[in-house]
Amino acid sequence: MQALQEFQESTRAWLEENCPPSMRTPMVQDEIAWGGRNATFKNPESKVWLERMAAKGWTCPTWPTEYGGGGLNKEQSIVLSQELARINARPALTSFGISMLGPVLLEYATHEQKMEHIPKIVRGEIRWCQGYSEPGSGSDLASLSTKAELHGDYYTVNGAKVWTSYADKADWIFCLVRTDFEVPKHAGISFLLFDMASTGVSTRPIQLISGSSPFCETFFDNVQVPAGNLVGGLNEGWNIAKRLLQHERTMISSFGLSSGQSDRGGTTSVMAAVEVAAMHYRGDKERLSDPVLRDSIARFKIDSEAFAYTSRRSIEESKQGQGPNATSSMLKNYGCELNKRRYELLLQALGHQALGWEGEGFTPEELQVTREWLRSKANSIEGGTSEVQLNVIAKRVLGLPDLVAMAKK
Numbered sequence: 001m002q003a004l005q006e007f008q009e010s011t012r013a014w015l016e017e018n019c020p021p022s023m024r025t026p027m028v029q030d031e032i033a034w035g036g037r038n039a040t041f042k043n044p045e046s047k048v049w050l051e052r053m054a055a056k057g058w059t060c061p062t063w064p065t066e067y068g069g070g071g072l073n074k075e076q077s078i079v080l081s082q083e084l085a086r087i088n089a090r091p092a093l094t095s096f097g098i099s100m101l102g103p104v105l106l107e108y109a110t111h112e113q114k115m116e117h118i119p120k121i122v123r124g125e126i127r128w129c130q131g132y133s134e135p136g137s138g139s140d141l142a143s144l145s146t147k148a149e150l151h152g153d154y155y156t157v158n159g160a161k162v163w164t165s166y167a168d169k170a171d172w173i174f175c176l177v178r179t180d181f182e183v184p185k186h187a188g189i190s191f192l193l194f195d196m197a198s199t200g201v202s203t204r205p206i207q208l209i210s211g212s213s214p215f216c217e218t219f220f221d222n223v224q225v226p227a228g229n230l231v232g233g234l235n236e237g238w239n240i241a242k243r244l245l246q247h248e249r250t251m252i253s254s255f256g257l258s259s260g261q262s263d264r265g266g267t268t269s270v271m272a273a274v275e276v277a278a279m280h281y282r283g284d285k286e287r288l289s290d291p292v293l294r295d296s297i298a299r300f301k302i303d304s305e306a307f308a309y310t311s312r313r314s315i316e317e318s319k320q321g322q323g324p325n326a327t328s329s330m331l332k333n334y335g336c337e338l339n340k341r342r343y344e345l346l347l348q349a350l351g352h353q354a355l356g357w358e359g360e361g362f363t364p365e366e367l368q369v370t371r372e373w374l375r376s377k378a379n380s381i382e383g384g385t386s387e388v389q390l391n392v393i394a395k396r397v398l399g400l401p402d403l404v405a406m407a408k409k
Helices: 002-018 044-056 074-086 096-108 111-123 237-256 266-281 291-319 327-354 364-380 386-397 403-408
Strands: 128-131 147-151 154-161 172-178 189-195 201-206 215-226
Touching: 002 074, 096 111, 096 128, 096 237, 147 172, 154 172, 154 189, 172 237, 189 215, 189 237, 291 327, 327 364, 327 386
Parallel strands: 128 172
Antiparallel strands: 147 154, 154 215, 172 189, 201 215
């Protein structure tokens, strides 16, 4: 306990000295630090904060120091999280490399691959995107057809991916490819890493109803990828894919927590906004005058707190070596529903002011809420649809029989 207390004191002192003032304020969407070869920082202090945290390895505090991580144990990691929360510190780096790719590289990659890629993830030097879904392979991911053919010391990749988040801004991609068409579909898939600047790679943003374009179509035309970029062995990609999806679903489940995706300000700030909006637009400055809305807000807060504790328990289990499992499907499904409920509440509180799309009569914040509400609907699709998650929960958590498999027999 003495050692942990000393760690807490030194961590608190370091954060007080090194966390810039503006990094102790609610996150602003265009100040999120994604890193990458072409990273830009609207707020110069975002760059300072990233560099300082990366130098400590605290962008990935529990990853091994051998690969640039912080090397903290479970208790130290909890203390660091608490101290960051105490000063309301922003995340120093937001990265698919941290939330999805890095954990599977630590589990499946060779030492050489880890040394090549993980330190760059920790320092935010490379921005990654995910090449999974295809035009004809969404929920049935194993039916993917993007192929990689081995020619000596490199693979030639041809095909297309869709819904590739930020592909037009990413430096590298972790990609599922088919390397054998003669075996059952799950058995012929491999996991490749390659540079998005490679000849033959192109992207095209997809315009969403919300007005933003975070997703892309991604095309591969005779892209040459070094054979050494194959992770986990030839035709062994499906196991890695499932593992990575568990990490992704755990990440997406956080949309229902205080680190919610759309608002970046957290449950506290969004729920405060709901209450302020309700008091303002319903003409009651002292209390919420709508009992139905008041009851909905109370229920949401209770459910959100329960979900937060459940998520924390899952995180603690993963730090004890259990890793993500079918629980990630439970968290993903419920977290996404919470996030959608949050924006439904905000619309309910805003009343007719939530009906605007453009033009006079609406503030920028009100117009943004409408778009974020629309965006939240995608939560139940990305990372595996809610139907897929419920099937996983039914089979792997509840132990219910697989009726499809039984029907085939």
